Amino acid sequence: MNSQTLYTITVFSENQVGLLNQISIIFNRRRLNVETLSVSPSAIAGIHKFTITVYSDRDTIEKVVKQIDKRVDIIKAYFNTDDELVHQEIALFKVDTQKLLDSGSVEEMIRRYNIRILEMTENCVVFEKTGHYAETQELFKELSQTVGVLQFIRSGRIAITKSKVERLSDMLATIEEKCKQDCK
Amino acid sequence: MKEKITGSHALMQSLIAEGVDTIFGYPGGQIMPTFDALFDYAKEINHILVRHEQGAVHAAEGYARVSGRVGVALVTSGPGATNAITGIADAMLDSTPLVVIAGQVPTTSLGTDAFQETDLVGITQPLTKWSYQIRTADEVAWAIARAFFIAQTGRPGPVVLDFTKDAQINMVDFHHEKCRFVRSYQPVPDTDPDTVWQAAAIINAAQKPLALVGQGVTLGKAEKEVMEFLEKAQIPAAETLLGLSALPSDYPLNMGMLGMHGNLAPNLKTNECDVLIAIGMRFNERVTGDLTKYARQAKIIHFDIDISELGKNVKPDVGVAGDVKQTIPAVTALLNTARHDEWIAGFKPLAEKEYETVIKNETMPQSGEIRMGEVVQLISDATRHDAVLVTDVGQNQMISARYFKFKHPNSMVTSGGLGTMGFGLPAAIGAKVGAPERTVCLFMGDGGFQMTVEELGTVMQSQIGIKMIVLNNSRLGMVRQWQQLFWKERYSFTTMMNPDFVLLGKAYGIDSRRVQTREELPGAIAEMLKDDRPYLLIVDVETEGMVYPMTPGGTAVDNVLLG
Numbered sequence: 211m212n213s214q215t216l217y218t219i220t221v222f223s224e225n226q227v228g229l230l231n232q233i234s235i236i237f238n239r240r241r242l243n244v245e246t247l248s249v250s251p252s253a254i255a256g257i258h259k260f261t262i263t264v265y266s267d268r269d270t271i272e273k274v275v276k277q278i279d280k281r282v283d284i285i286k287a288y289f290n291t292d293d294e295l296v297h298q299e300i301a302l303f304k305v306d307t308q309k310l311l312d313s314g315s316v317e318e319m320i321r322r323y324n325i326r327i328l329e330m331t332e333n334c335v336v337f338e339k340t341g342h343y344a345e346t347q348e349l350f351k352e353l354s355q356t357v358g359v360l361q362f363i364r365s366g367r368i369a370i371t372k373s374k375v376e377r378l379s380d381m382l383a384t385i386e387e388k389c390k391q392d393c394k
Numbered sequence: 395m396k397e398k399i400t401g402s403h404a405l406m407q408s409l410i411a412e413g414v415d416t417i418f419g420y421p422g423g424q425i426m427p428t429f430d431a432l433f434d435y436a437k438e439i440n441h442i443l444v445r446h447e448q449g450a451v452h453a454a455e456g457y458a459r460v461s462g463r464v465g466v467a468l469v470t471s472g473p474g475a476t477n478a479i480t481g482i483a484d485a486m487l488d489s490t491p492l493v494v495i496a497g498q499v500p501t502t503s504l505g506t507d508a509f510q511e512t513d514l515v516g517i518t519q520p521l522t523k524w525s526y527q528i529r530t531a532d533e534v535a536w537a538i539a540r541a542f543f544i545a546q547t548g549r550p551g552p553v554v555l556d557f558t559k560d561a562q563i564n565m566v567d568f569h570h571e572k573c574r575f576v577r578s579y580q581p582v583p584d585t586d587p588d589t590v591w592q593a594a595a596i597i598n599a600a601q602k603p604l605a606l607v608g609q610g611v612t613l614g615k616a617e618k619e620v621m622e623f624l625e626k627a628q629i630p631a632a633e634t635l636l637g638l639s640a641l642p643s644d645y646p647l648n649m650g651m652l653g654m655h656g657n658l659a660p661n662l663k664t665n666e667c668d669v670l671i672a673i674g675m676r677f678n679e680r681v682t683g684d685l686t687k688y689a690r691q692a693k694i695i696h697f698d699i700d701i702s703e704l705g706k707n708v709k710p711d712v713g714v715a716g717d718v719k720q721t722i723p724a725v726t727a728l729l730n731t732a733r734h735d736e737w738i739a740g741f742k743p744l745a746e747k748e749y750e751t752v753i754k755n756e757t758m759p760q761s762g763e764i765r766m767g768e769v770v771q772l773i774s775d776a777t778r779h780d781a782v783l784v785t786d787v788g789q790n791q792m793i794s795a796r797y798f799k800f801k802h803p804n805s806m807v808t809s810g811g812l813g814t815m816g817f818g819l820p821a822a823i824g825a826k827v828g829a830p831e832r833t834v835c836l837f838m839g840d841g842g843f844q845m846t847v848e849e850l851g852t853v854m855q856s857q858i859g860i861k862m863i864v865l866n867n868s869r870l871g872m873v874r875q876w877q878q879l880f881w882k883e884r885y886s887f888t889t890m891m892n893p894d895f896v897l898l899g900k901a902y903g904i905d906s907r908r909v910q911t912r913e914e915l916p917g918a919i920a921e922m923l924k925d926d927r928p929y930l931l932i933v934d935v936e937t938e939g940m941v942y943p944m945t946p947g948g949t950a951v952d953n954v955l956l957g
Contacts, residue, residue: 224578227527228515235520276702282524282544285578389575 214265216245218295218369221260221278222252222285222378229283233260236277242266246299248366254378257285263367286381290371297369301346302328303337303353304361310335313357323349334360343367398565401531402431405495405557408538410438411570414466416457416827417441418450422470423510425497427562429468442827442856445848447474449820451481452846455490456824459807460782460832462615464491464545465824471497472510475556476517480814482552483521487811488636489613491550493541500559501529514556523551529558531566536573543573548581549700550613583701585716585724592712593671593695594728600669600693602737603629604660606652606681609636609810610674610698616719617641617803620673623722627732630741632660634675635795638806643779643799649741653681654945655792658954659744661945664689665952666740672696674718677707678811679947687950697721751956752942757797763936764912766790766865770797773835773863776919781833782807782825784860786818786842789871792941794837804829816845822860823852833861833923840866840892850902850930859926867937868892875940879955899930906930 223229230249237244245263252259264271271289279287307330310316319325323345329336339349346364353359371377399407405428409417417439421429432441444450447469454465465485469478475496485492499508518525524544528537541553597603611620617640624631624647632652633640641648650657652664664670670692675681677696682688685707696703696710697718704713714721756767770793774781779799784807785791791808800806807825809817822836843864853860874888899906905927909918915933922929942957 228519231516232519239520273702273706276706280700280702282576282579385577385580388580389577 214267215291216263216265217271217289217291218297218367219260219262219264219271219275219278219287219289220369221262221287223258223260224283224285225251225256225258226283229258230260232281232283233262233278236274237264240270240274242270242274246366248368252378254382257378261367261369286377288377290369294373295369295371297342297367298340299343299346299365299367300338300340301350301362301364303339303350303359304334305337305353305357305359307331307333307335309357315356319352325349396567399568400427400431400562401528401534401557401564401566402428402562403434404531404534404566404568405538405562406431406435406439407568408535408570409466410435411572412538412542413463415440417466417468418444418453418457418824419468420444420447420450420470420474422474422497424471424499424559425468425474425557425562427559428495428497428557432468440827441468442823442852444820444823445851446846447477448480448816449823449846449849449852451478451492451494452484452814452817452820453824453827453852454492454494455481455485455488456784456807456821457828458490458492458824459821459828460804460825461828462804463828464493464542467492467494469494469496470510471499471514472512475512475514479517479521480812482518482554484809484812484814484817485552486521486523488809489550489609490552491545492552493538493545493555494552495555495557497562498527498556498558502560504558514554518554521552522554525554525556527556527558528561531561531564534561534566535568535570539571539573540576543576544579548579582699582717583715585714585721589712589714590721590724591728593714594725596669596693596695596712597627597629597671597725598728598730598732601734602667603627603669603671603734604663604667605629605631605671605673606634606675607631607637607640607673608634608675609640610718611637611640612803614674614699614717614719616674616722619719619722619726621645623726623729626726627729628734628738629671630663630734630738632657634678634681634810635808636806636810637675638795639800639803642801647738650745651795654683654947655796655941655943657745657796658748658943658956659741661943661954662744662952663741665691665950667692670694672698672708672710673722674698676703679707682707683945683947683949683951683953689951748943748956756793764909764915764933766793766935766939767797768912769863769865769915769933769935770794770837772915772919774798776923777833777835781805781835782829784808784818784822784825784834784836786836786838787813787815788839788842788873789875789939789941790837790839790842790865792872793865796941798835815842818842819846819849819862820852822862823849823856823858826858826860834859835861835863837863837865839871840864840868840890840895841870843895844892847898850899850904853904853928854902857928859928861922862928862930864895864930864932865935866892866895866932867935867939869937871939872941874938878938878940879944880946895930895932904928904930906932908932908934910934
């Protein structure tokens, strides 16, 4: 798996029931394992945005993205590699309050990892760390080795392209123009 | 103000607004309100009652393939819907425009494992262009309009509408408006003018061009445009299985059929040409064989309406996205008139070799058991090559594809992509309904015939005048052929004990006859074709017949066995 590249696939779709299934079966056919998935309404009302990461090779990912793009309810699908993106994941960590206090290195660690504290009770402290996978993973490793992690959760990747082209808005403008012509 | 109507009546009126006059269907619990409405539209809509839902969908496919219109099937929920799945998958792989409407339990029962509930939208998403659940009567007109637009535009395909019972019953202010645009769906991709220039430049420089004609040409109604293209630069062409009949069989530039059991010359010349021009075909592995040994010497130009096909199997040097009805003439305009006499003449010795080693013995044997090829050739001749050919799957399919001849487009109905045994009989029913003025000849094996044999009931009830020919070898012939060639003659479960097919046909009131000798054959064929009534002709053919030429699966396209 690691000899392959991590690709980020971005999909814009109509807000219809069953879209996630339509997309996931295309990965399923080729036995591609989805690494992360994040779905939310996009900046444009009525359009949903999927961000999917998957390890694969360029040839396969090109074909898969074309097959996703072909689905009737999909507005646009494209893929990028990490160097073309600004991307983030968010992670939450729950640790035991007493063990944390006993460790004696709380301030240093919070500064070093740029941690936010979301909650603190007699029982537990909840940290939030936003960053790349490697960064949240490093914190997880350190906490596990020092105070122990009671619960851990990491979100799917969210990403924004660095390029000059704004694919969705350009595309929608073209589509609206086409609609005017077709419906004449 | 207009009176409100039920969702079921709205469905009927929407179908009529979309030009539907024929439905293949089977009633059941959750689709009863719609069948009740259908009762009121007997004048406008001809409903053909099939005997199994798979038959309804294959019949709709046959109808669509000969008429160029959208085929419509109407079935109930649960088992009715799951029985339809094979036909839906078949239509997806062969790009056949269908709208399949299935009943569904009331919305209040969805997700409760109610009686005859299945998640039809979930099941059919990988097998359809679009599948949608209609949950309110208000959505009916919109969903039907959208379904017909999606099914027949761009690369056609099946659409499933899962019609909940309450949406069928509830009342609605009906208003139907045709769909001409779906924001997220571009039926015909934009053609990059550079690709048209590049394609023309490559073809103009070609010494040994070869064109591959697929079903996209027929679906795009671009037969004339393709022939003008071929003629201007004198490009020899070959057809895929589904491309058959796009060019007349006797067209001088038509060099025959591609693929595993195709003609020798075009398969060998694929690995000799310098430019390979694929038009509306998808480089299926039954055509290409081993991709690493396929046309490596050639520059490849691929015309297709579906951009996900460009580069999927074969990486083209130039991919021309768009409708071949537009892109081919655009390239033709840039072509120099050319001749490739020597190159074209090179096909002839190979055709002669195939004739001497395979075709002569198959179509004009002097002794021995009846051969499949001679039956097909006699019937094609007797219909003056004017009939519609429908096939089942297996040896009967390959032999009839090889020896039946065509004069007109939309004359070949077969299950190419999915290879569905049992496709033939119901598809022929649909083909005859879609082209009642034409003779429809259906070739089946004894195996495939028995997979959907219940549709003889449909033939009887609706008096569908199809000519059914069973090439009976009491074997699953194609599998038996592979066992002989590749599985050390271990004939594992490929021998069939069959009923008396003539008695069976007669039980359905269908004129039926069995032929066991060569001498009886012409008389029996004449009797079959003397009128437009249904006829069942059982021909006992050699039990160990083989289909040659053959390119064994997974080997190079030019690795052709001749027997």
